Amino acid sequence: MYGMGIKDVVREFLRFRGGIVGIFLLLIIVGMALGAPLISDEEAGNRWYDLEYWVEKDLPKGVPPAWVGVFEGRSYSVTERFPGQIPETNRFILRTNITYNMKYDVPPSDVVIRVRIAEEANISATTTYFVRLNVYRPDGTVIERVLDLETVNRDLKISLKSEDRSRNAIISFMKDFDEEGYERIINQGLTEVIDVIYILFSQTGEGALLERTEPLKGIYTFELEIIRTDINLELDSLELLAMGAAHGVFGTDTNGRDIFVGIVWGARVALILGLIVAIVSVLIGVLYGTVSAYLGGWVDEILQRIQEFAISIPLLPLLLILAFYFKPTIWNLILLLIVFSWPGPVKTIRSMALQIREQLYITAAKAVGASTGRIVLRYIFPQILPYTFALVAFAVPGAILTEAGVSFLLGAQGVLEITWGRILSDAQDASAVLTGMWWWVLPPGFMIAISGLAFVLIGTALDRVLNPRLLR
Amino acid sequence: MALVRYLAFRVVNALVILFFVLLITAVMMNQYLEDQIRAEIRERIAQEVYRNPRYATYTPEEKDRLAANLTLRYEQIYGLDQPYVVRVLYRTVDAMMFDFGNALVLKSSTGSPVVSDIIIEAIPRTVLLFTTGTIITIVVGILLGIKAATRVGSFLDRAISTFAMFTYSLPMWWVGMIFIFYFAILLKIFPSGGMVSIPPPEDPVAYAMDVLYHLTLPLIVFVFVNFGGWSYATRSIVLNVLTEDFVNTARAKGVPERRILYGHVLRTASPPIVTSTTLAILGSIGGAIITEAVFNWPGLGRLFYQAILNGDMPVVIGLTYISTFLYVFAILALDFIYALLDPRIKVGFGGGR
Numbered sequence: 001m002y003g004m005g006i007k008d009v010v011r012e013f014l015r016f017r018g019g020i021v022g023i024f025l026l027l028i029i030v031g032m033a034l035g036a037p038l039i040s041d042e043e044a045g046n047r048w049y050d051l052e053y054w055v056e057k058d059l060p061k062g063v064p065p066a067w068v069g070v071f072e073g074r075s076y077s078v079t080e081r082f083p084g085q086i087p088e089t090n091r092f093i094l095r096t097n098i099t100y101n102m103k104y105d106v107p108p109s110d111v112v113i114r115v116r117i118a119e120e121a122n123i124s125a126t127t128t129y130f131v132r133l134n135v136y137r138p139d140g141t142v143i144e145r146v147l148d149l150e151t152v153n154r155d156l157k158i159s160l161k162s163e164d165r166s167r168n169a170i171i172s173f174m175k176d177f178d179e180e181g182y183e184r185i186i187n188q189g190l191t192e193v194i195d196v197i198y199i200l201f202s203q204t205g206e207g208a209l210l211e212r213t214e215p216l217k218g219i220y221t222f223e224l225e226i227i228r229t230d231i232n233l234e235l236d237s238l239e240l241l242a243m244g245a246a247h248g249v250f251g252t253d254t255n256g257r258d259i260f261v262g263i264v265w266g267a268r269v270a271l272i273l274g275l276i277v278a279i280v281s282v283l284i285g286v287l288y289g290t291v292s293a294y295l296g297g298w299v300d301e302i303l304q305r306i307q308e309f310a311i312s313i314p315l316l317p318l319l320l321i322l323a324f325y326f327k328p329t330i331w332n333l334i335l336l337l338i339v340f341s342w343p344g345p346v347k348t349i350r351s352m353a354l355q356i357r358e359q360l361y362i363t364a365a366k367a368v369g370a371s372t373g374r375i376v377l378r379y380i381f382p383q384i385l386p387y388t389f390a391l392v393a394f395a396v397p398g399a400i401l402t403e404a405g406v407s408f409l410l411g412a413q414g415v416l417e418i419t420w421g422r423i424l425s426d427a428q429d430a431s432a433v434l435t436g437m438w439w440w441v442l443p444p445g446f447m448i449a450i451s452g453l454a455f456v457l458i459g460t461a462l463d464r465v466l467n468p469r470l471l472r
Numbered sequence: 473m474a475l476v477r478y479l480a481f482r483v484v485n486a487l488v489i490l491f492f493v494l495l496i497t498a499v500m501m502n503q504y505l506e507d508q509i510r511a512e513i514r515e516r517i518a519q520e521v522y523r524n525p526r527y528a529t530y531t532p533e534e535k536d537r538l539a540a541n542l543t544l545r546y547e548q549i550y551g552l553d554q555p556y557v558v559r560v561l562y563r564t565v566d567a568m569m570f571d572f573g574n575a576l577v578l579k580s581s582t583g584s585p586v587v588s589d590i591i592i593e594a595i596p597r598t599v600l601l602f603t604t605g606t607i608i609t610i611v612v613g614i615l616l617g618i619k620a621a622t623r624v625g626s627f628l629d630r631a632i633s634t635f636a637m638f639t640y641s642l643p644m645w646w647v648g649m650i651f652i653f654y655f656a657i658l659l660k661i662f663p664s665g666g667m668v669s670i671p672p673p674e675d676p677v678a679y680a681m682d683v684l685y686h687l688t689l690p691l692i693v694f695v696f697v698n699f700g701g702w703s704y705a706t707r708s709i710v711l712n713v714l715t716e717d718f719v720n721t722a723r724a725k726g727v728p729e730r731r732i733l734y735g736h737v738l739r740t741a742s743p744p745i746v747t748s749t750t751l752a753i754l755g756s757i758g759g760a761i762i763t764e765a766v767f768n769w770p771g772l773g774r775l776f777y778q779a780i781l782n783g784d785m786p787v788v789i790g791l792t793y794i795s796t797f798l799y800v801f802a803i804l805a806l807d808f809i810y811a812l813l814d815p816r817i818k819v820g821f822g823g824g825r
Contacts, residue, residue, distance in 0.1 A: 018637070308803075309489045313496070314795045316761055320780045321500055321788060397641035404643055405762050409777065424646065428766070433653045434664060441653065445646035452641020460637065 012465040019461025025454035032267040045265040048418045051255050059256040060109045060243035064439050074105035076246035084238035094226040098240045099219055107201030107215045110161040110243040117154045118234040128152050130227035138218025143173040161197050170196040174208050181209035251439035254430045263443050265418040269330055270400050270451050276334050278395035281341035286388050289349030290380050294357055311343040319406050330415050337399055345391050356380050386466035393459030397452030404448050420444035475811055482807045486800045493796045497789055498563045505785040508576055513546045572790035577782040587790045598759035598771030605694035606756040610749055613702020621710035636704035644697045645762035651693050662689040665768035690767045713741045747806055754802035758795035
């Protein structure tokens with residue numbers, strides 16, 4: 001509908017429910033992109049790929065979102081820190097008891113012991129100390145020597161879930177109650193994979209090793225002994241961390257990263273890349289098609305051959321090949337996507353421009369002596385412009401999808417920014433699907449789909465409002 | 473005569489396009505490919521000269537001289553002594569003739585390193601999944617689209633439009649991941665990937681059933697993601713034709729609605745549908761890189777992924793050629809079909825004047 005004012009367009013647009021939903025979804029994503037530093041930690045977003053930073057954050061690894069408990073009707077344990085009392089003594093053995101009230105339906109995902117040696121301790125670099133841990137369970141049973149190791153490190157952080165000693169200690173504790181399960185573990189070589197922390201906090205009995213018996217609620221006492229070999233070795237702190245079984249809005253990945261942070265920051269790349277690629281490539285394509293149609297003759301012929309060539313290049317393979325040469329920053333990727341996306345709208349635009357070219361006012365403009373540039377830009381282009389908005393909206397999802405695909409395939413070789421495709425790539429590398437970590441796979445793909453959907457809805461509504469008659 | 477000239481022109485056009493796409497691929501991968509060949513030559517010379525007990529008595533200078541001579545000879549064999557332009561052109565022309573040389577890393581299941589063997593082996597697997605999927609999608613999509621067009625505003629119509637919009641921006645490979653999680657991991661009714669069980673069944677019938685079992689889930693994903701768009705497109709095309717004057721005329725004449733739809737409307741609506749169908753079916757042979765990677769389906773797409781991961785450039789060139797070839801061939805086929813069907817199409821410069 002040529003000649004509509006902006007107000008008319010807006011009023012017409014608002015009559016389409018789909019368009020309103022699209023605007024609403026778009027606002028959510030724009031809000032995420034702009035508000036990323038506010039709704040999530042800015043430093044966490046900047047250091048997403050710095051895994052050591054995430055280790056320091058002490059988030060539980062590979063746990064579901066905090067709200068799953070509500071739907072399952074079970075309480076998930078949350079992350080809790082227990083500082084241990086450091087006894088004032090001049091003995092070699094420093095002993096402290098840390099009590100933990102396990103009152104949850106889902107026990108912690110890990111228990112971490114952290115020892116820090118005082119900075120000012122006057123000891124040689126090779127001075128060792130021993131760490132021992134006994135666990136007194138609520139049912140009166142005791143797991144002895146869950147830890148028993150010697151270390152030269154000044155500071156120590158041990159995860160009972162991944163430490164061999166504690167794994168074996170817990171398995172052999174439960175062996176007495178579940179001999180059949182123990183045999184199966186040995187025969188099937190499962191010692192490395194079973195969840196020992198769950199066993200640590202579960203009731204004794206048949207099937208405790210493999211079938212997961214009920215958790216054993218109550219007070220657990222962790223008896224921690226630091227045995228020093230040099231009396232000058234002073235402790236700065238002792239700490240026990242019960243890692244939660246659920247965390248945050250979207251849970252965490254196996255590196256202990258908060259997936260919510262990744263999702264929020266990923267909106268930036270998706271929006272910037274999607275919009276820039278769509279706008280620039282559609283504009284190039286529209287101008288190209290218009291010029292080609294207006295000039296006609298052999299120029300048109302050559303321009304059409306070039307377009308056919310450009311559109312025949314298989315995009316995704318080429319992007320992957322190019323990744324060998326360019327470290328694909330987001331700007332490189334945007335440039336490449338534009339180079340390969342502009343031919344898309346050319347043919348349609350050209351056929352529209354061919355019809356406009358034959359109209360009387362163009363002939364009149366020519367007769368008055370208007371230049372080619374003026375005719376193309378001032379007389380033909382404005383006629384096509386409304387349709388361009390819809391084209392841009394429809395081009396955004398394609399760009400976002402391609403970026404996601406490239407990031408998914410390239411993984412660590414891909415762009416340096418946080419992208420939803422890269423999160424999915426990490427999930428795939430960690431076999432998140434096969435191990436059931438749905439919270440790592442669903443949100444990124446859902447966001448890709450939602451942001452695409454927003455633009456499709458807006459595009460469809462725009463199309464209905466603005467589509468010039470000549471396309472019908 | 474004009475028709476023959478037109479078709480000849482289109483064929484030449486297609487060949488030129490193919491040549492340029494290959495040339496670009498060859499130019500881009502030349503550096504990497506030649507680095508690999510040079511590394512291989514160095515390794516071979518280390519084997520043959522420096523670590524060869526036969527030359528143990530040679531002085532280091534003599535060894536170096538021998539190595540330099542051998543290097544020159546190998547470089548001649550691989551054509552590395554030719555100027556850059558010649559090297560790239562040779563590689564392009566060879567590829568045009570389907571001679572992609574030997575793969576650097578990958579091998580076919582029979583152990584052949586010839587790139588054509590590796591590619592030919594993967595084609596039927598991709599066809600089995602994606603071409604089957606495309607055909608099912610098209611049939612379901614077109615039927616639903618026609619139904620929707622004849623019942624504008626009905627529940628079916630609105631459901632299809634909504635569904636099409638939703639699936640338009642859905643990554644197929646992500647849907648694959650979700651379906652694997654739900655149907656293979658949670659419900660355990662389908663395998664989580666691959667084309668056959670390991671080890672594969674010996675009996676041919678059992679083998680076929682096993683492939684079918686592995687095929688079902690990716691096929692469902694493919695149809696699920698794609699049929700909405702087909703229905704919506706068909707609906708729009710048919711709806712456009714339904715508003716034409718001749719349909720009103722036919723209605724006024726009292727032609728039964730069924731005959732109007734199948735006799736008049738669909739005949740008019742078919743050209744764009746034929747175009748998309750041809751493009752889709754030929755395009756499906758190229759496979760989908762990420763979806764095959766997710767489903768671990770050993771077709772062309774996964775082959776491309778592995779070739780990129782291993783830096784196996786001859787295979788990459790071969791696959792790029794195949795997918796471009798299919799696309800250009802599809803366009804050419806359409807040109808032929810339309811040229812035969814539509815007498816108005818004329819050849820020559822200044823088309824569209």
